[in-house]
Amino acid sequence: MRHTVEQPVMARVMEVLDDAPELRTLWLERKMKFQPGQFVMIWIPELDEKPYAVSAQAPGHIAITVRKRGPFSTRLMEMRPGETVGVRGPYGHGFVPKPNGAIIAGGCGLAMVATLKEARPEMPLFFGAKTADEVIYRDRFPDMEVCTDDGTTGYRCFPTDRLRPRLERGEFKVVYTCGPEVMMRAVFDLCEKHGVECQAALERYMKCGFGLCGQCTCGDQLVCQDGPVFDSKALRRMEEFGRSARLKSGQKVTLKQYADGRSC
Amino acid sequence: MADLSVSLCGIKLANPTVMASGILGTTRLLLRRAAASGAGAVTMKSVSLLSRGGHPNPTILSFDAGMINAVGYSNPGLEETLKEFADLSDIPAPLFASVVGQNADEFSRVAERITKLPFAAIELPLSCPHTPGYGTLAGQSTPEATFEITAAVRKVTDKPIFVKVSPNVPAIGEVASAAEKGGASAITAVNSMGPGMLINIEARRPMLAFKMGGVTGAALRPVAVRCVYDIYKTVKIPIIGTGGVSCGAHAIEMMMAGATAVGVGSAVFDGGMGVFAQIAREMEDWMDRNGVEKVEELIGAAHR
Numbered sequence: 001m002r003h004t005v006e007q008p009v010m011a012r013v014m015e016v017l018d019d020a021p022e023l024r025t026l027w028l029e030r031k032m033k034f035q036p037g038q039f040v041m042i043w044i045p046e047l048d049e050k051p052y053a054v055s056a057q058a059p060g061h062i063a064i065t066v067r068k069r070g071p072f073s074t075r076l077m078e079m080r081p082g083e084t085v086g087v088r089g090p091y092g093h094g095f096v097p098k099p100n101g102a103i104i105a106g107g108c109g110l111a112m113v114a115t116l117k118e119a120r121p122e123m124p125l126f127f128g129a130k131t132a133d134e135v136i137y138r139d140r141f142p143d144m145e146v147c148t149d150d151g152t153t154g155y156r157c158f159p160t161d162r163l164r165p166r167l168e169r170g171e172f173k174v175v176y177t178c179g180p181e182v183m184m185r186a187v188f189d190l191c192e193k194h195g196v197e198c199q200a201a202l203e204r205y206m207k208c209g210f211g212l213c214g215q216c217t218c219g220d221q222l223v224c225q226d227g228p229v230f231d232s233k234a235l236r237r238m239e240e241f242g243r244s245a246r247l248k249s250g251q252k253v254t255l256k257q258y259a260d261g262r263s264c
Numbered sequence: 265m266a267d268l269s270v271s272l273c274g275i276k277l278a279n280p281t282v283m284a285s286g287i288l289g290t291t292r293l294l295l296r297r298a299a300a301s302g303a304g305a306v307t308m309k310s311v312s313l314l315s316r317g318g319h320p321n322p323t324i325l326s327f328d329a330g331m332i333n334a335v336g337y338s339n340p341g342l343e344e345t346l347k348e349f350a351d352l353s354d355i356p357a358p359l360f361a362s363v364v365g366q367n368a369d370e371f372s373r374v375a376e377r378i379t380k381l382p383f384a385a386i387e388l389p390l391s392c393p394h395t396p397g398y399g400t401l402a403g404q405s406t407p408e409a410t411f412e413i414t415a416a417v418r419k420v421t422d423k424p425i426f427v428k429v430s431p432n433v434p435a436i437g438e439v440a441s442a443a444e445k446g447g448a449s450a451i452t453a454v455n456s457m458g459p460g461m462l463i464n465i466e467a468r469r470p471m472l473a474f475k476m477g478g479v480t481g482a483a484l485r486p487v488a489v490r491c492v493y494d495i496y497k498t499v500k501i502p503i504i505g506t507g508g509v510s511c512g513a514h515a516i517e518m519m520m521a522g523a524t525a526v527g528v529g530s531a532v533f534d535g536g537m538g539v540f541a542q543i544a545r546e547m548e549d550w551m552d553r554n555g556v557e558k559v560e561e562l563i564g565a566a567h568r
């Protein structure tokens with residue numbers, strides 16, 4: 001019988017890069033085979049453990065990109081080279097790359113799709129942030145179409161506004177997305193309207209990461225194991241997608257309440 | 265074709281597997297999915313009067329011989345739970361509720377409301393080893409407390425009550441007897457054992473945030489089988505044998521020890537939701553090979 005040992009294994013922080021005032025990338029010493037869209041659980045002993053996308057990879061190394069939210073992410077961002085964090089994973093199902101794709105990301109959701117863009121550099125990447133200060137990975141993806149809510153850089157609109165006309169022209173067969181769930185819902189609805197497949201990476205409060213506890217459920221799916229990337233067929237059946245999520249207790253709340261209650 | 269159906273306190277199960285509490289039982293849709301994938305019955309995640317966030321992560325890890333967890337009874341509380349499970353009509357297997365409390369009064373206050381939901385039975389775990397205020401940490405697994413809590417809940421429900429016991433007691437038969445005297449309809453044996461601990465040697469720290477947690481899966485199985493065997497000798501009510509079952513042979517072993525139904529939890533880790541159907545298929549194969557027509561004939565076979 002297959003029985004895997006799922007425990008955090010300590011990894012050394014090699015380098016810490018400032019992406020934006022409240023966003024940092026941590027390079028960790030860890031060899032890992034993963035698909036874009038999968039995630040790892042990062043453990044800080046005596047504090048907590050949280051899921052993060054693998055945001056970049058180099059031989060023998062992976063990176064995570066951390067946004068400042070609560071005590072856990074704050075501590076993670078303060079890590080110095082030489083310190084260690086626990087890593088387990090990768091978990092879940094990632095993106096399934098297909099021809100004629102486009103990628104659309106919002107905020108730190110870009111971390112989740114970054115390795116997909118690297119694997120498929122021909123795919124156009126649309127990125128939305130609140131303001132110029134929050135635009136990350138500019139050097140990494142020089143062809144990225146940047147939009148900001150306040151117009152401080154790039155186009156002053158939502159990235160969906162840039163995607164829409166090109167979907168109307170039938171340029172894409174599949175759209176990959178990660179970002180705030182209201183944005184992903186808008187992307188999905190747009191794709192549905194144009195008969196284009198959508199693959200969205202969802203986020204829910206997570207515990208085990210391997211499909212046992214039922215904490216991260218969305219519809220009858222487990223975000224940790226069936227997801228985090230879901231295709232149109234699965235998204236269509238998820239009444240909660242774009243509407244509600246569950247707190248640590250399992251209480252179902254609106255996405256806004258969920259975002260406010262999150263303390264990672 | 266072998267007959268896998270069992271009758272548990274008058275509840276008909278298509279096969280003896282029961283999805284154990286705390287495994288995937290957080291929502292109506294997950295219970296439905298588990299039932300549709302072949303579980304003979306499914307149990308909801310335990311509910312307490314007020315909502316609980318549970319312990320910080322890591323809460324659930326695996327090791328070479330099983331799992332360890334300190335989830336800490338995270339649940340949205342009674343009121344939200346009443347909404348979540350109000351309609352269970354589209355779920356293709358019997359459902360069991362699970363109620364926890366800090367004392368007999370709290371157990372009965374929650375059970376009194378939960379009994380109005382369309383669950384076929386109510387389980388009372390008196391045996392969690394890692395949640396302060398509940399289970400073994402609150403002294404609920406002594407024969408006296410077991411009797412008191414069971415009797416209190418008996419007053420507020422006509423449904424079958426399953427009392428879930430801890431393997432960490434010197435004389436498990438006495439605890440089961442106390443439950444039976446208090447009005448229990450069945451015994452679920454067992455909850456997780458320990459608590460145990462896993463230390464990350466590089467970090468030099470325990471890995472669970474609560475430091476210690478209940479041990480389940482393979483390591484628990486021989487202990488669970490012995491507990492079921494002891495309980496079968498001391499009470500008349502049926503037993504839901506739970507602990508480390510991951511294949512048909514394990515389920516048959518549990519039934520031979522005295523179980524009428526077989527709880528399955530940690531095996532979902534390796535086998536996914538298909539594990540219930542897989543176990544049932546393996547039981548059927550074994551019965552066909554051994555000329556056993558009705559699975560109920562196996563209950564307590566090791567005692568005869």
Ligand SMILES: Cc1cc2nc3c(=O)[nH]c(=O)nc-3n(C[C@H](O)[C@H](O)[C@H](O)COP(=O)(O)O)c2cc1C
Pocket residue numbers: 212213284285286287309310324331333335337362389428454455456480481482484506507508509527528529530531
């Ligand atoms: C992650 C996890 C959460 C659990 N939560 C509960 C719970 O809320 N209530 C309960 O009565 N038992 C709970 N249990 C115990 C199981 O129901 C079961 O008794 C135990 O895991 C032994 O069975 P197994 O070896 O098949 O897992 C939990 C077990 C695990 C692994």
